Amino acid sequence: MKNVLLIGAGTMGRTHAEAYTAMKEVSLRGIVDSDAAAADKAAERFGIRAFGSYEEAMMELDAVDVVDICLPTYLHREYVLKAADDGKHIICEKPLAGSLKDAREMIDYCKDKKTKLFVGHVVRFFPEYVQARQVMEQKGLGDIAVVKASRTSSFPRAWDNWYADASKSGGLLLDLSIHDFDYLRWCFGEVERVFAKAYAPESPEGGGYALTTLTFRSGVIAHVEGSWSHQKFTTSFEIAGTEGIIDFNSANDNPILSFRKAPDKPLEGAAVPESPLLEAPYYRELAHFLSCMETGEEPIVTAEDAYQALAISLAAIESSRSGMPVALA
Amino acid sequence: MIKIGVASLAHMHAIGYMDALLEIDGVELAGIWDEDAVKGKEIADRYQTTYYPELEQLTGSEIDAVIVCSENVRHLECVMAAAKAGKHVLCEKPLATRVEDALAMIAVCRENNVLLQTAFPVRFQTSIKRGKELLDSGAYGKILAMKGTNRGRIPGGWFLDREFSGGGAVMDHTVHVVDVMRWYMGAEVTNVYAEAASRFSEGKIDDCGILTMEFNNGVFASLDCSWSRNKKFPTWGDVTLDVICEFGVLSINAFNQKMSVYSNENGVSWDYWGDNMDLELIRDFVQSVREGAKTASVTGEDGLRALEVALAAYRSAEDHSPAGIILAH
Numbered sequence: 001m002k003n004v005l006l007i008g009a010g011t012m013g014r015t016h017a018e019a020y021t022a023m024k025e026v027s028l029r030g031i032v033d034s035d036a037a038a039a040d041k042a043a044e045r046f047g048i049r050a051f052g053s054y055e056e057a058m059m060e061l062d063a064v065d066v067v068d069i070c071l072p073t074y075l076h077r078e079y080v081l082k083a084a085d086d087g088k089h090i091i092c093e094k095p096l097a098g099s100l101k102d103a104r105e106m107i108d109y110c111k112d113k114k115t116k117l118f119v120g121h122v123v124r125f126f127p128e129y130v131q132a133r134q135v136m137e138q139k140g141l142g143d144i145a146v147v148k149a150s151r152t153s154s155f156p157r158a159w160d161n162w163y164a165d166a167s168k169s170g171g172l173l174l175d176l177s178i179h180d181f182d183y184l185r186w187c188f189g190e191v192e193r194v195f196a197k198a199y200a201p202e203s204p205e206g207g208g209y210a211l212t213t214l215t216f217r218s219g220v221i222a223h224v225e226g227s228w229s230h231q232k233f234t235t236s237f238e239i240a241g242t243e244g245i246i247d248f249n250s251a252n253d254n255p256i257l258s259f260r261k262a263p264d265k266p267l268e269g270a271a272v273p274e275s276p277l278l279e280a281p282y283y284r285e286l287a288h289f290l291s292c293m294e295t296g297e298e299p300i301v302t303a304e305d306a307y308q309a310l311a312i313s314l315a316a317i318e319s320s321r322s323g324m325p326v327a328l329a
Numbered sequence: 330m331i332k333i334g335v336a337s338l339a340h341m342h343a344i345g346y347m348d349a350l351l352e353i354d355g356v357e358l359a360g361i362w363d364e365d366a367v368k369g370k371e372i373a374d375r376y377q378t379t380y381y382p383e384l385e386q387l388t389g390s391e392i393d394a395v396i397v398c399s400e401n402v403r404h405l406e407c408v409m410a411a412a413k414a415g416k417h418v419l420c421e422k423p424l425a426t427r428v429e430d431a432l433a434m435i436a437v438c439r440e441n442n443v444l445l446q447t448a449f450p451v452r453f454q455t456s457i458k459r460g461k462e463l464l465d466s467g468a469y470g471k472i473l474a475m476k477g478t479n480r481g482r483i484p485g486g487w488f489l490d491r492e493f494s495g496g497g498a499v500m501d502h503t504v505h506v507v508d509v510m511r512w513y514m515g516a517e518v519t520n521v522y523a524e525a526a527s528r529f530s531e532g533k534i535d536d537c538g539i540l541t542m543e544f545n546n547g548v549f550a551s552l553d554c555s556w557s558r559n560k561k562f563p564t565w566g567d568v569t570l571d572v573i574c575e576f577g578v579l580s581i582n583a584f585n586q587k588m589s590v591y592s593n594e595n596g597v598s599w600d601y602w603g604d605n606m607d608l609e610l611i612r613d614f615v616q617s618v619r620e621g622a623k624t625a626s627v628t629g630e631d632g633l634r635a636l637e638v639a640l641a642a643y644r645s646a647e648d649h650s651p652a653g654i655i656l657a658h
Contacts, residue, residue, distance in 0.1 A: 145528035146537045197549035211551040221524045240557035
């Protein structure tokens with residue numbers, strides 16, 4: 001039985017809580033949030049205790065094995081170091097940090113304290129992405145030529161509107177496109193050059209759009225679209241090789257589309273797509289991390305992978321500012 | 330009766346254009362020149378028109394206009410011959426393979442008071458035209474970014490021979506969508522970053538490319554111009570354009586008026602049932618000739634501007650650095 005303390009009662013914290021609640025071998029002991037109302041609401045929903053601070057939770061709870069950090073990016077470092085100081089294994093949401101310096105410090109710190117650090121690059125646990133990689137490995141698409149990946153959504157509204165503050169979230173190249181950067185690196189190896197163009201509105205209304213080209217050492221050319229200017233959350237990828245093409249688009253490839261009319265407003269409402277799985281990708285990811293803690297097995301995504309994905313995002317941001325391609329070491 | 334000749338059948342679009350001529354009232358396909366006498370005669374017989382063994386015989390015959398469908402590098406001599414004989418010209422894209430050739434073509438047509446139209450059929454595609462209408466309505470606000478694709482199957486023959494084509498996928502497929510982007514915004518490309526590679530043609534020529542462009546109105550755009558559709562892909566290729574605007578996103582997939590046809594023999598194919606853009610292109614050109622228009626609706630300059638982008642893309646792909654464009658006049 002693993003005892004988990006969750007830090008952060010936002011969207012991601014609640015998503016993780018849901019996954020833990022479904023796990024037999026896990027006891028979710030509590031949820032921490034500086035916003036007491038948010039913490040209480042989540043605690044009530046999952047039948048766990050709410051705490052106003054990490055320190056309070058650690059004082060109150062006798063057994064915590066794992067600290068799961070679902071906080072805004074700029075707070076990751078502080079809480080990773082705290083949990084490492086307490087000798088807890090750590091699961092931290094992506095991106096690991098906002099700078100390579102912080103990321104390296106966090107990785108080294110956890111090593112020193114002999115605690116394990118896992119970073120939630122969840123795309124590696126989405127079955128469609130896993131399977132595309134398997135198809136490439138097992139069936140082969142020949143020589144991979146051009147790859148397209150896209151992740152578009154409306155602007156994420158969260159606590160303190162922190163996504164709108166680039167100094168806190170890093171903007172969409174750091175927060176959103178990093179999913180695809182990590183996935184593509186998983187599939188195609190190290191990146192040689194990055195070129196990106198980005199639009200980031202100053203307004204608190206949010207938005208933003210970025211187009212990135214990654215050139216891999218293997219010669220693969222990948223194009224990544226990231227958007228906070230769309231309406232619905234959609235992911236897609238296309239991998240074109242000399243012997244075959246893989247194509248996926250979440251807007252078309254899902255099994256359920258439901259449209260419900262409100263009895264009093266028959267003309268309103270929107271169709272909602274759903275792609276149910278016995279084990280959701282977040283469940284798979286967190287269960288895998290917990291299992292790695294038990295067995296000592298290397299996780300599918302390591303903290304070092306998270307560091308490298310961050311390096312790609314930061315290179316893209318630098319390129320979008322300078323107008324020049326950025327070479328990765 | 331407007332009489333139109335076809336100079337060279339080297340480009341497969343010649344057949345589509347001739348089919349279009351047959352469908353338009355008041356137009357006659359009045360002759361064909363092709364250096365391959367066997368092919369030229371055969372096609373001339375099939376279309377019940379005259380075969381001319383020499384280009385000057387065609388341009389010197391009793392015709393009003395010439396459609397040039399030669400290999401790219403030979404557009405110059407065909408346009409020269411037609412213009413000097415006082416015939417209007419519709420020239421297949423890319424207009425030329427060198428800026429100086431395009432300038433010479435523009436000059437000779439101007440001196441001889443004949444129309445020079447660059448064959449950009451995509452401008453006449455009904456959904457692309459509708460996209461222009463929607464954006465011009467102002468409802469979407471300012472355009473911020475664009476993402477386009479013009480992918481296709483790898484052609485054969487002279488397309489893979491730089492001596493005749495001037496370049497591969499980047500030359501062949503950049504110009505269509507760049508033309509649409511320029512047309513949508515009334516803006517010019519200032520610089521291009523491109524990654525290009527040769528994967529599908531056994532190293533013969535560039536066959537995949539991702540371009541990122543900046544326009545002089547501040548908009549950035551990317552374009553996938555790859556010949557990445559394989560033999561069994563359900564259709565020949567695509568033209569797509571996503572336009573990210575201040576107040577929304579316009580997503581155009583120009584040939585997505587299709588049905589899937591499943592056969593035991595060929596698997597799935599997408600049969601397009603939308604309007605025929607080649608027919609509308611030819612109809613437009615014929616109308617300009619008939620009305621004695623002062624300039625073509627899509628000009629030689631338009632062809633030149635798109636060519637400049639393709640050429641800059643090659644420079645960039647070579648240098649791994651953005652290539653600036655100084656508009657030639």
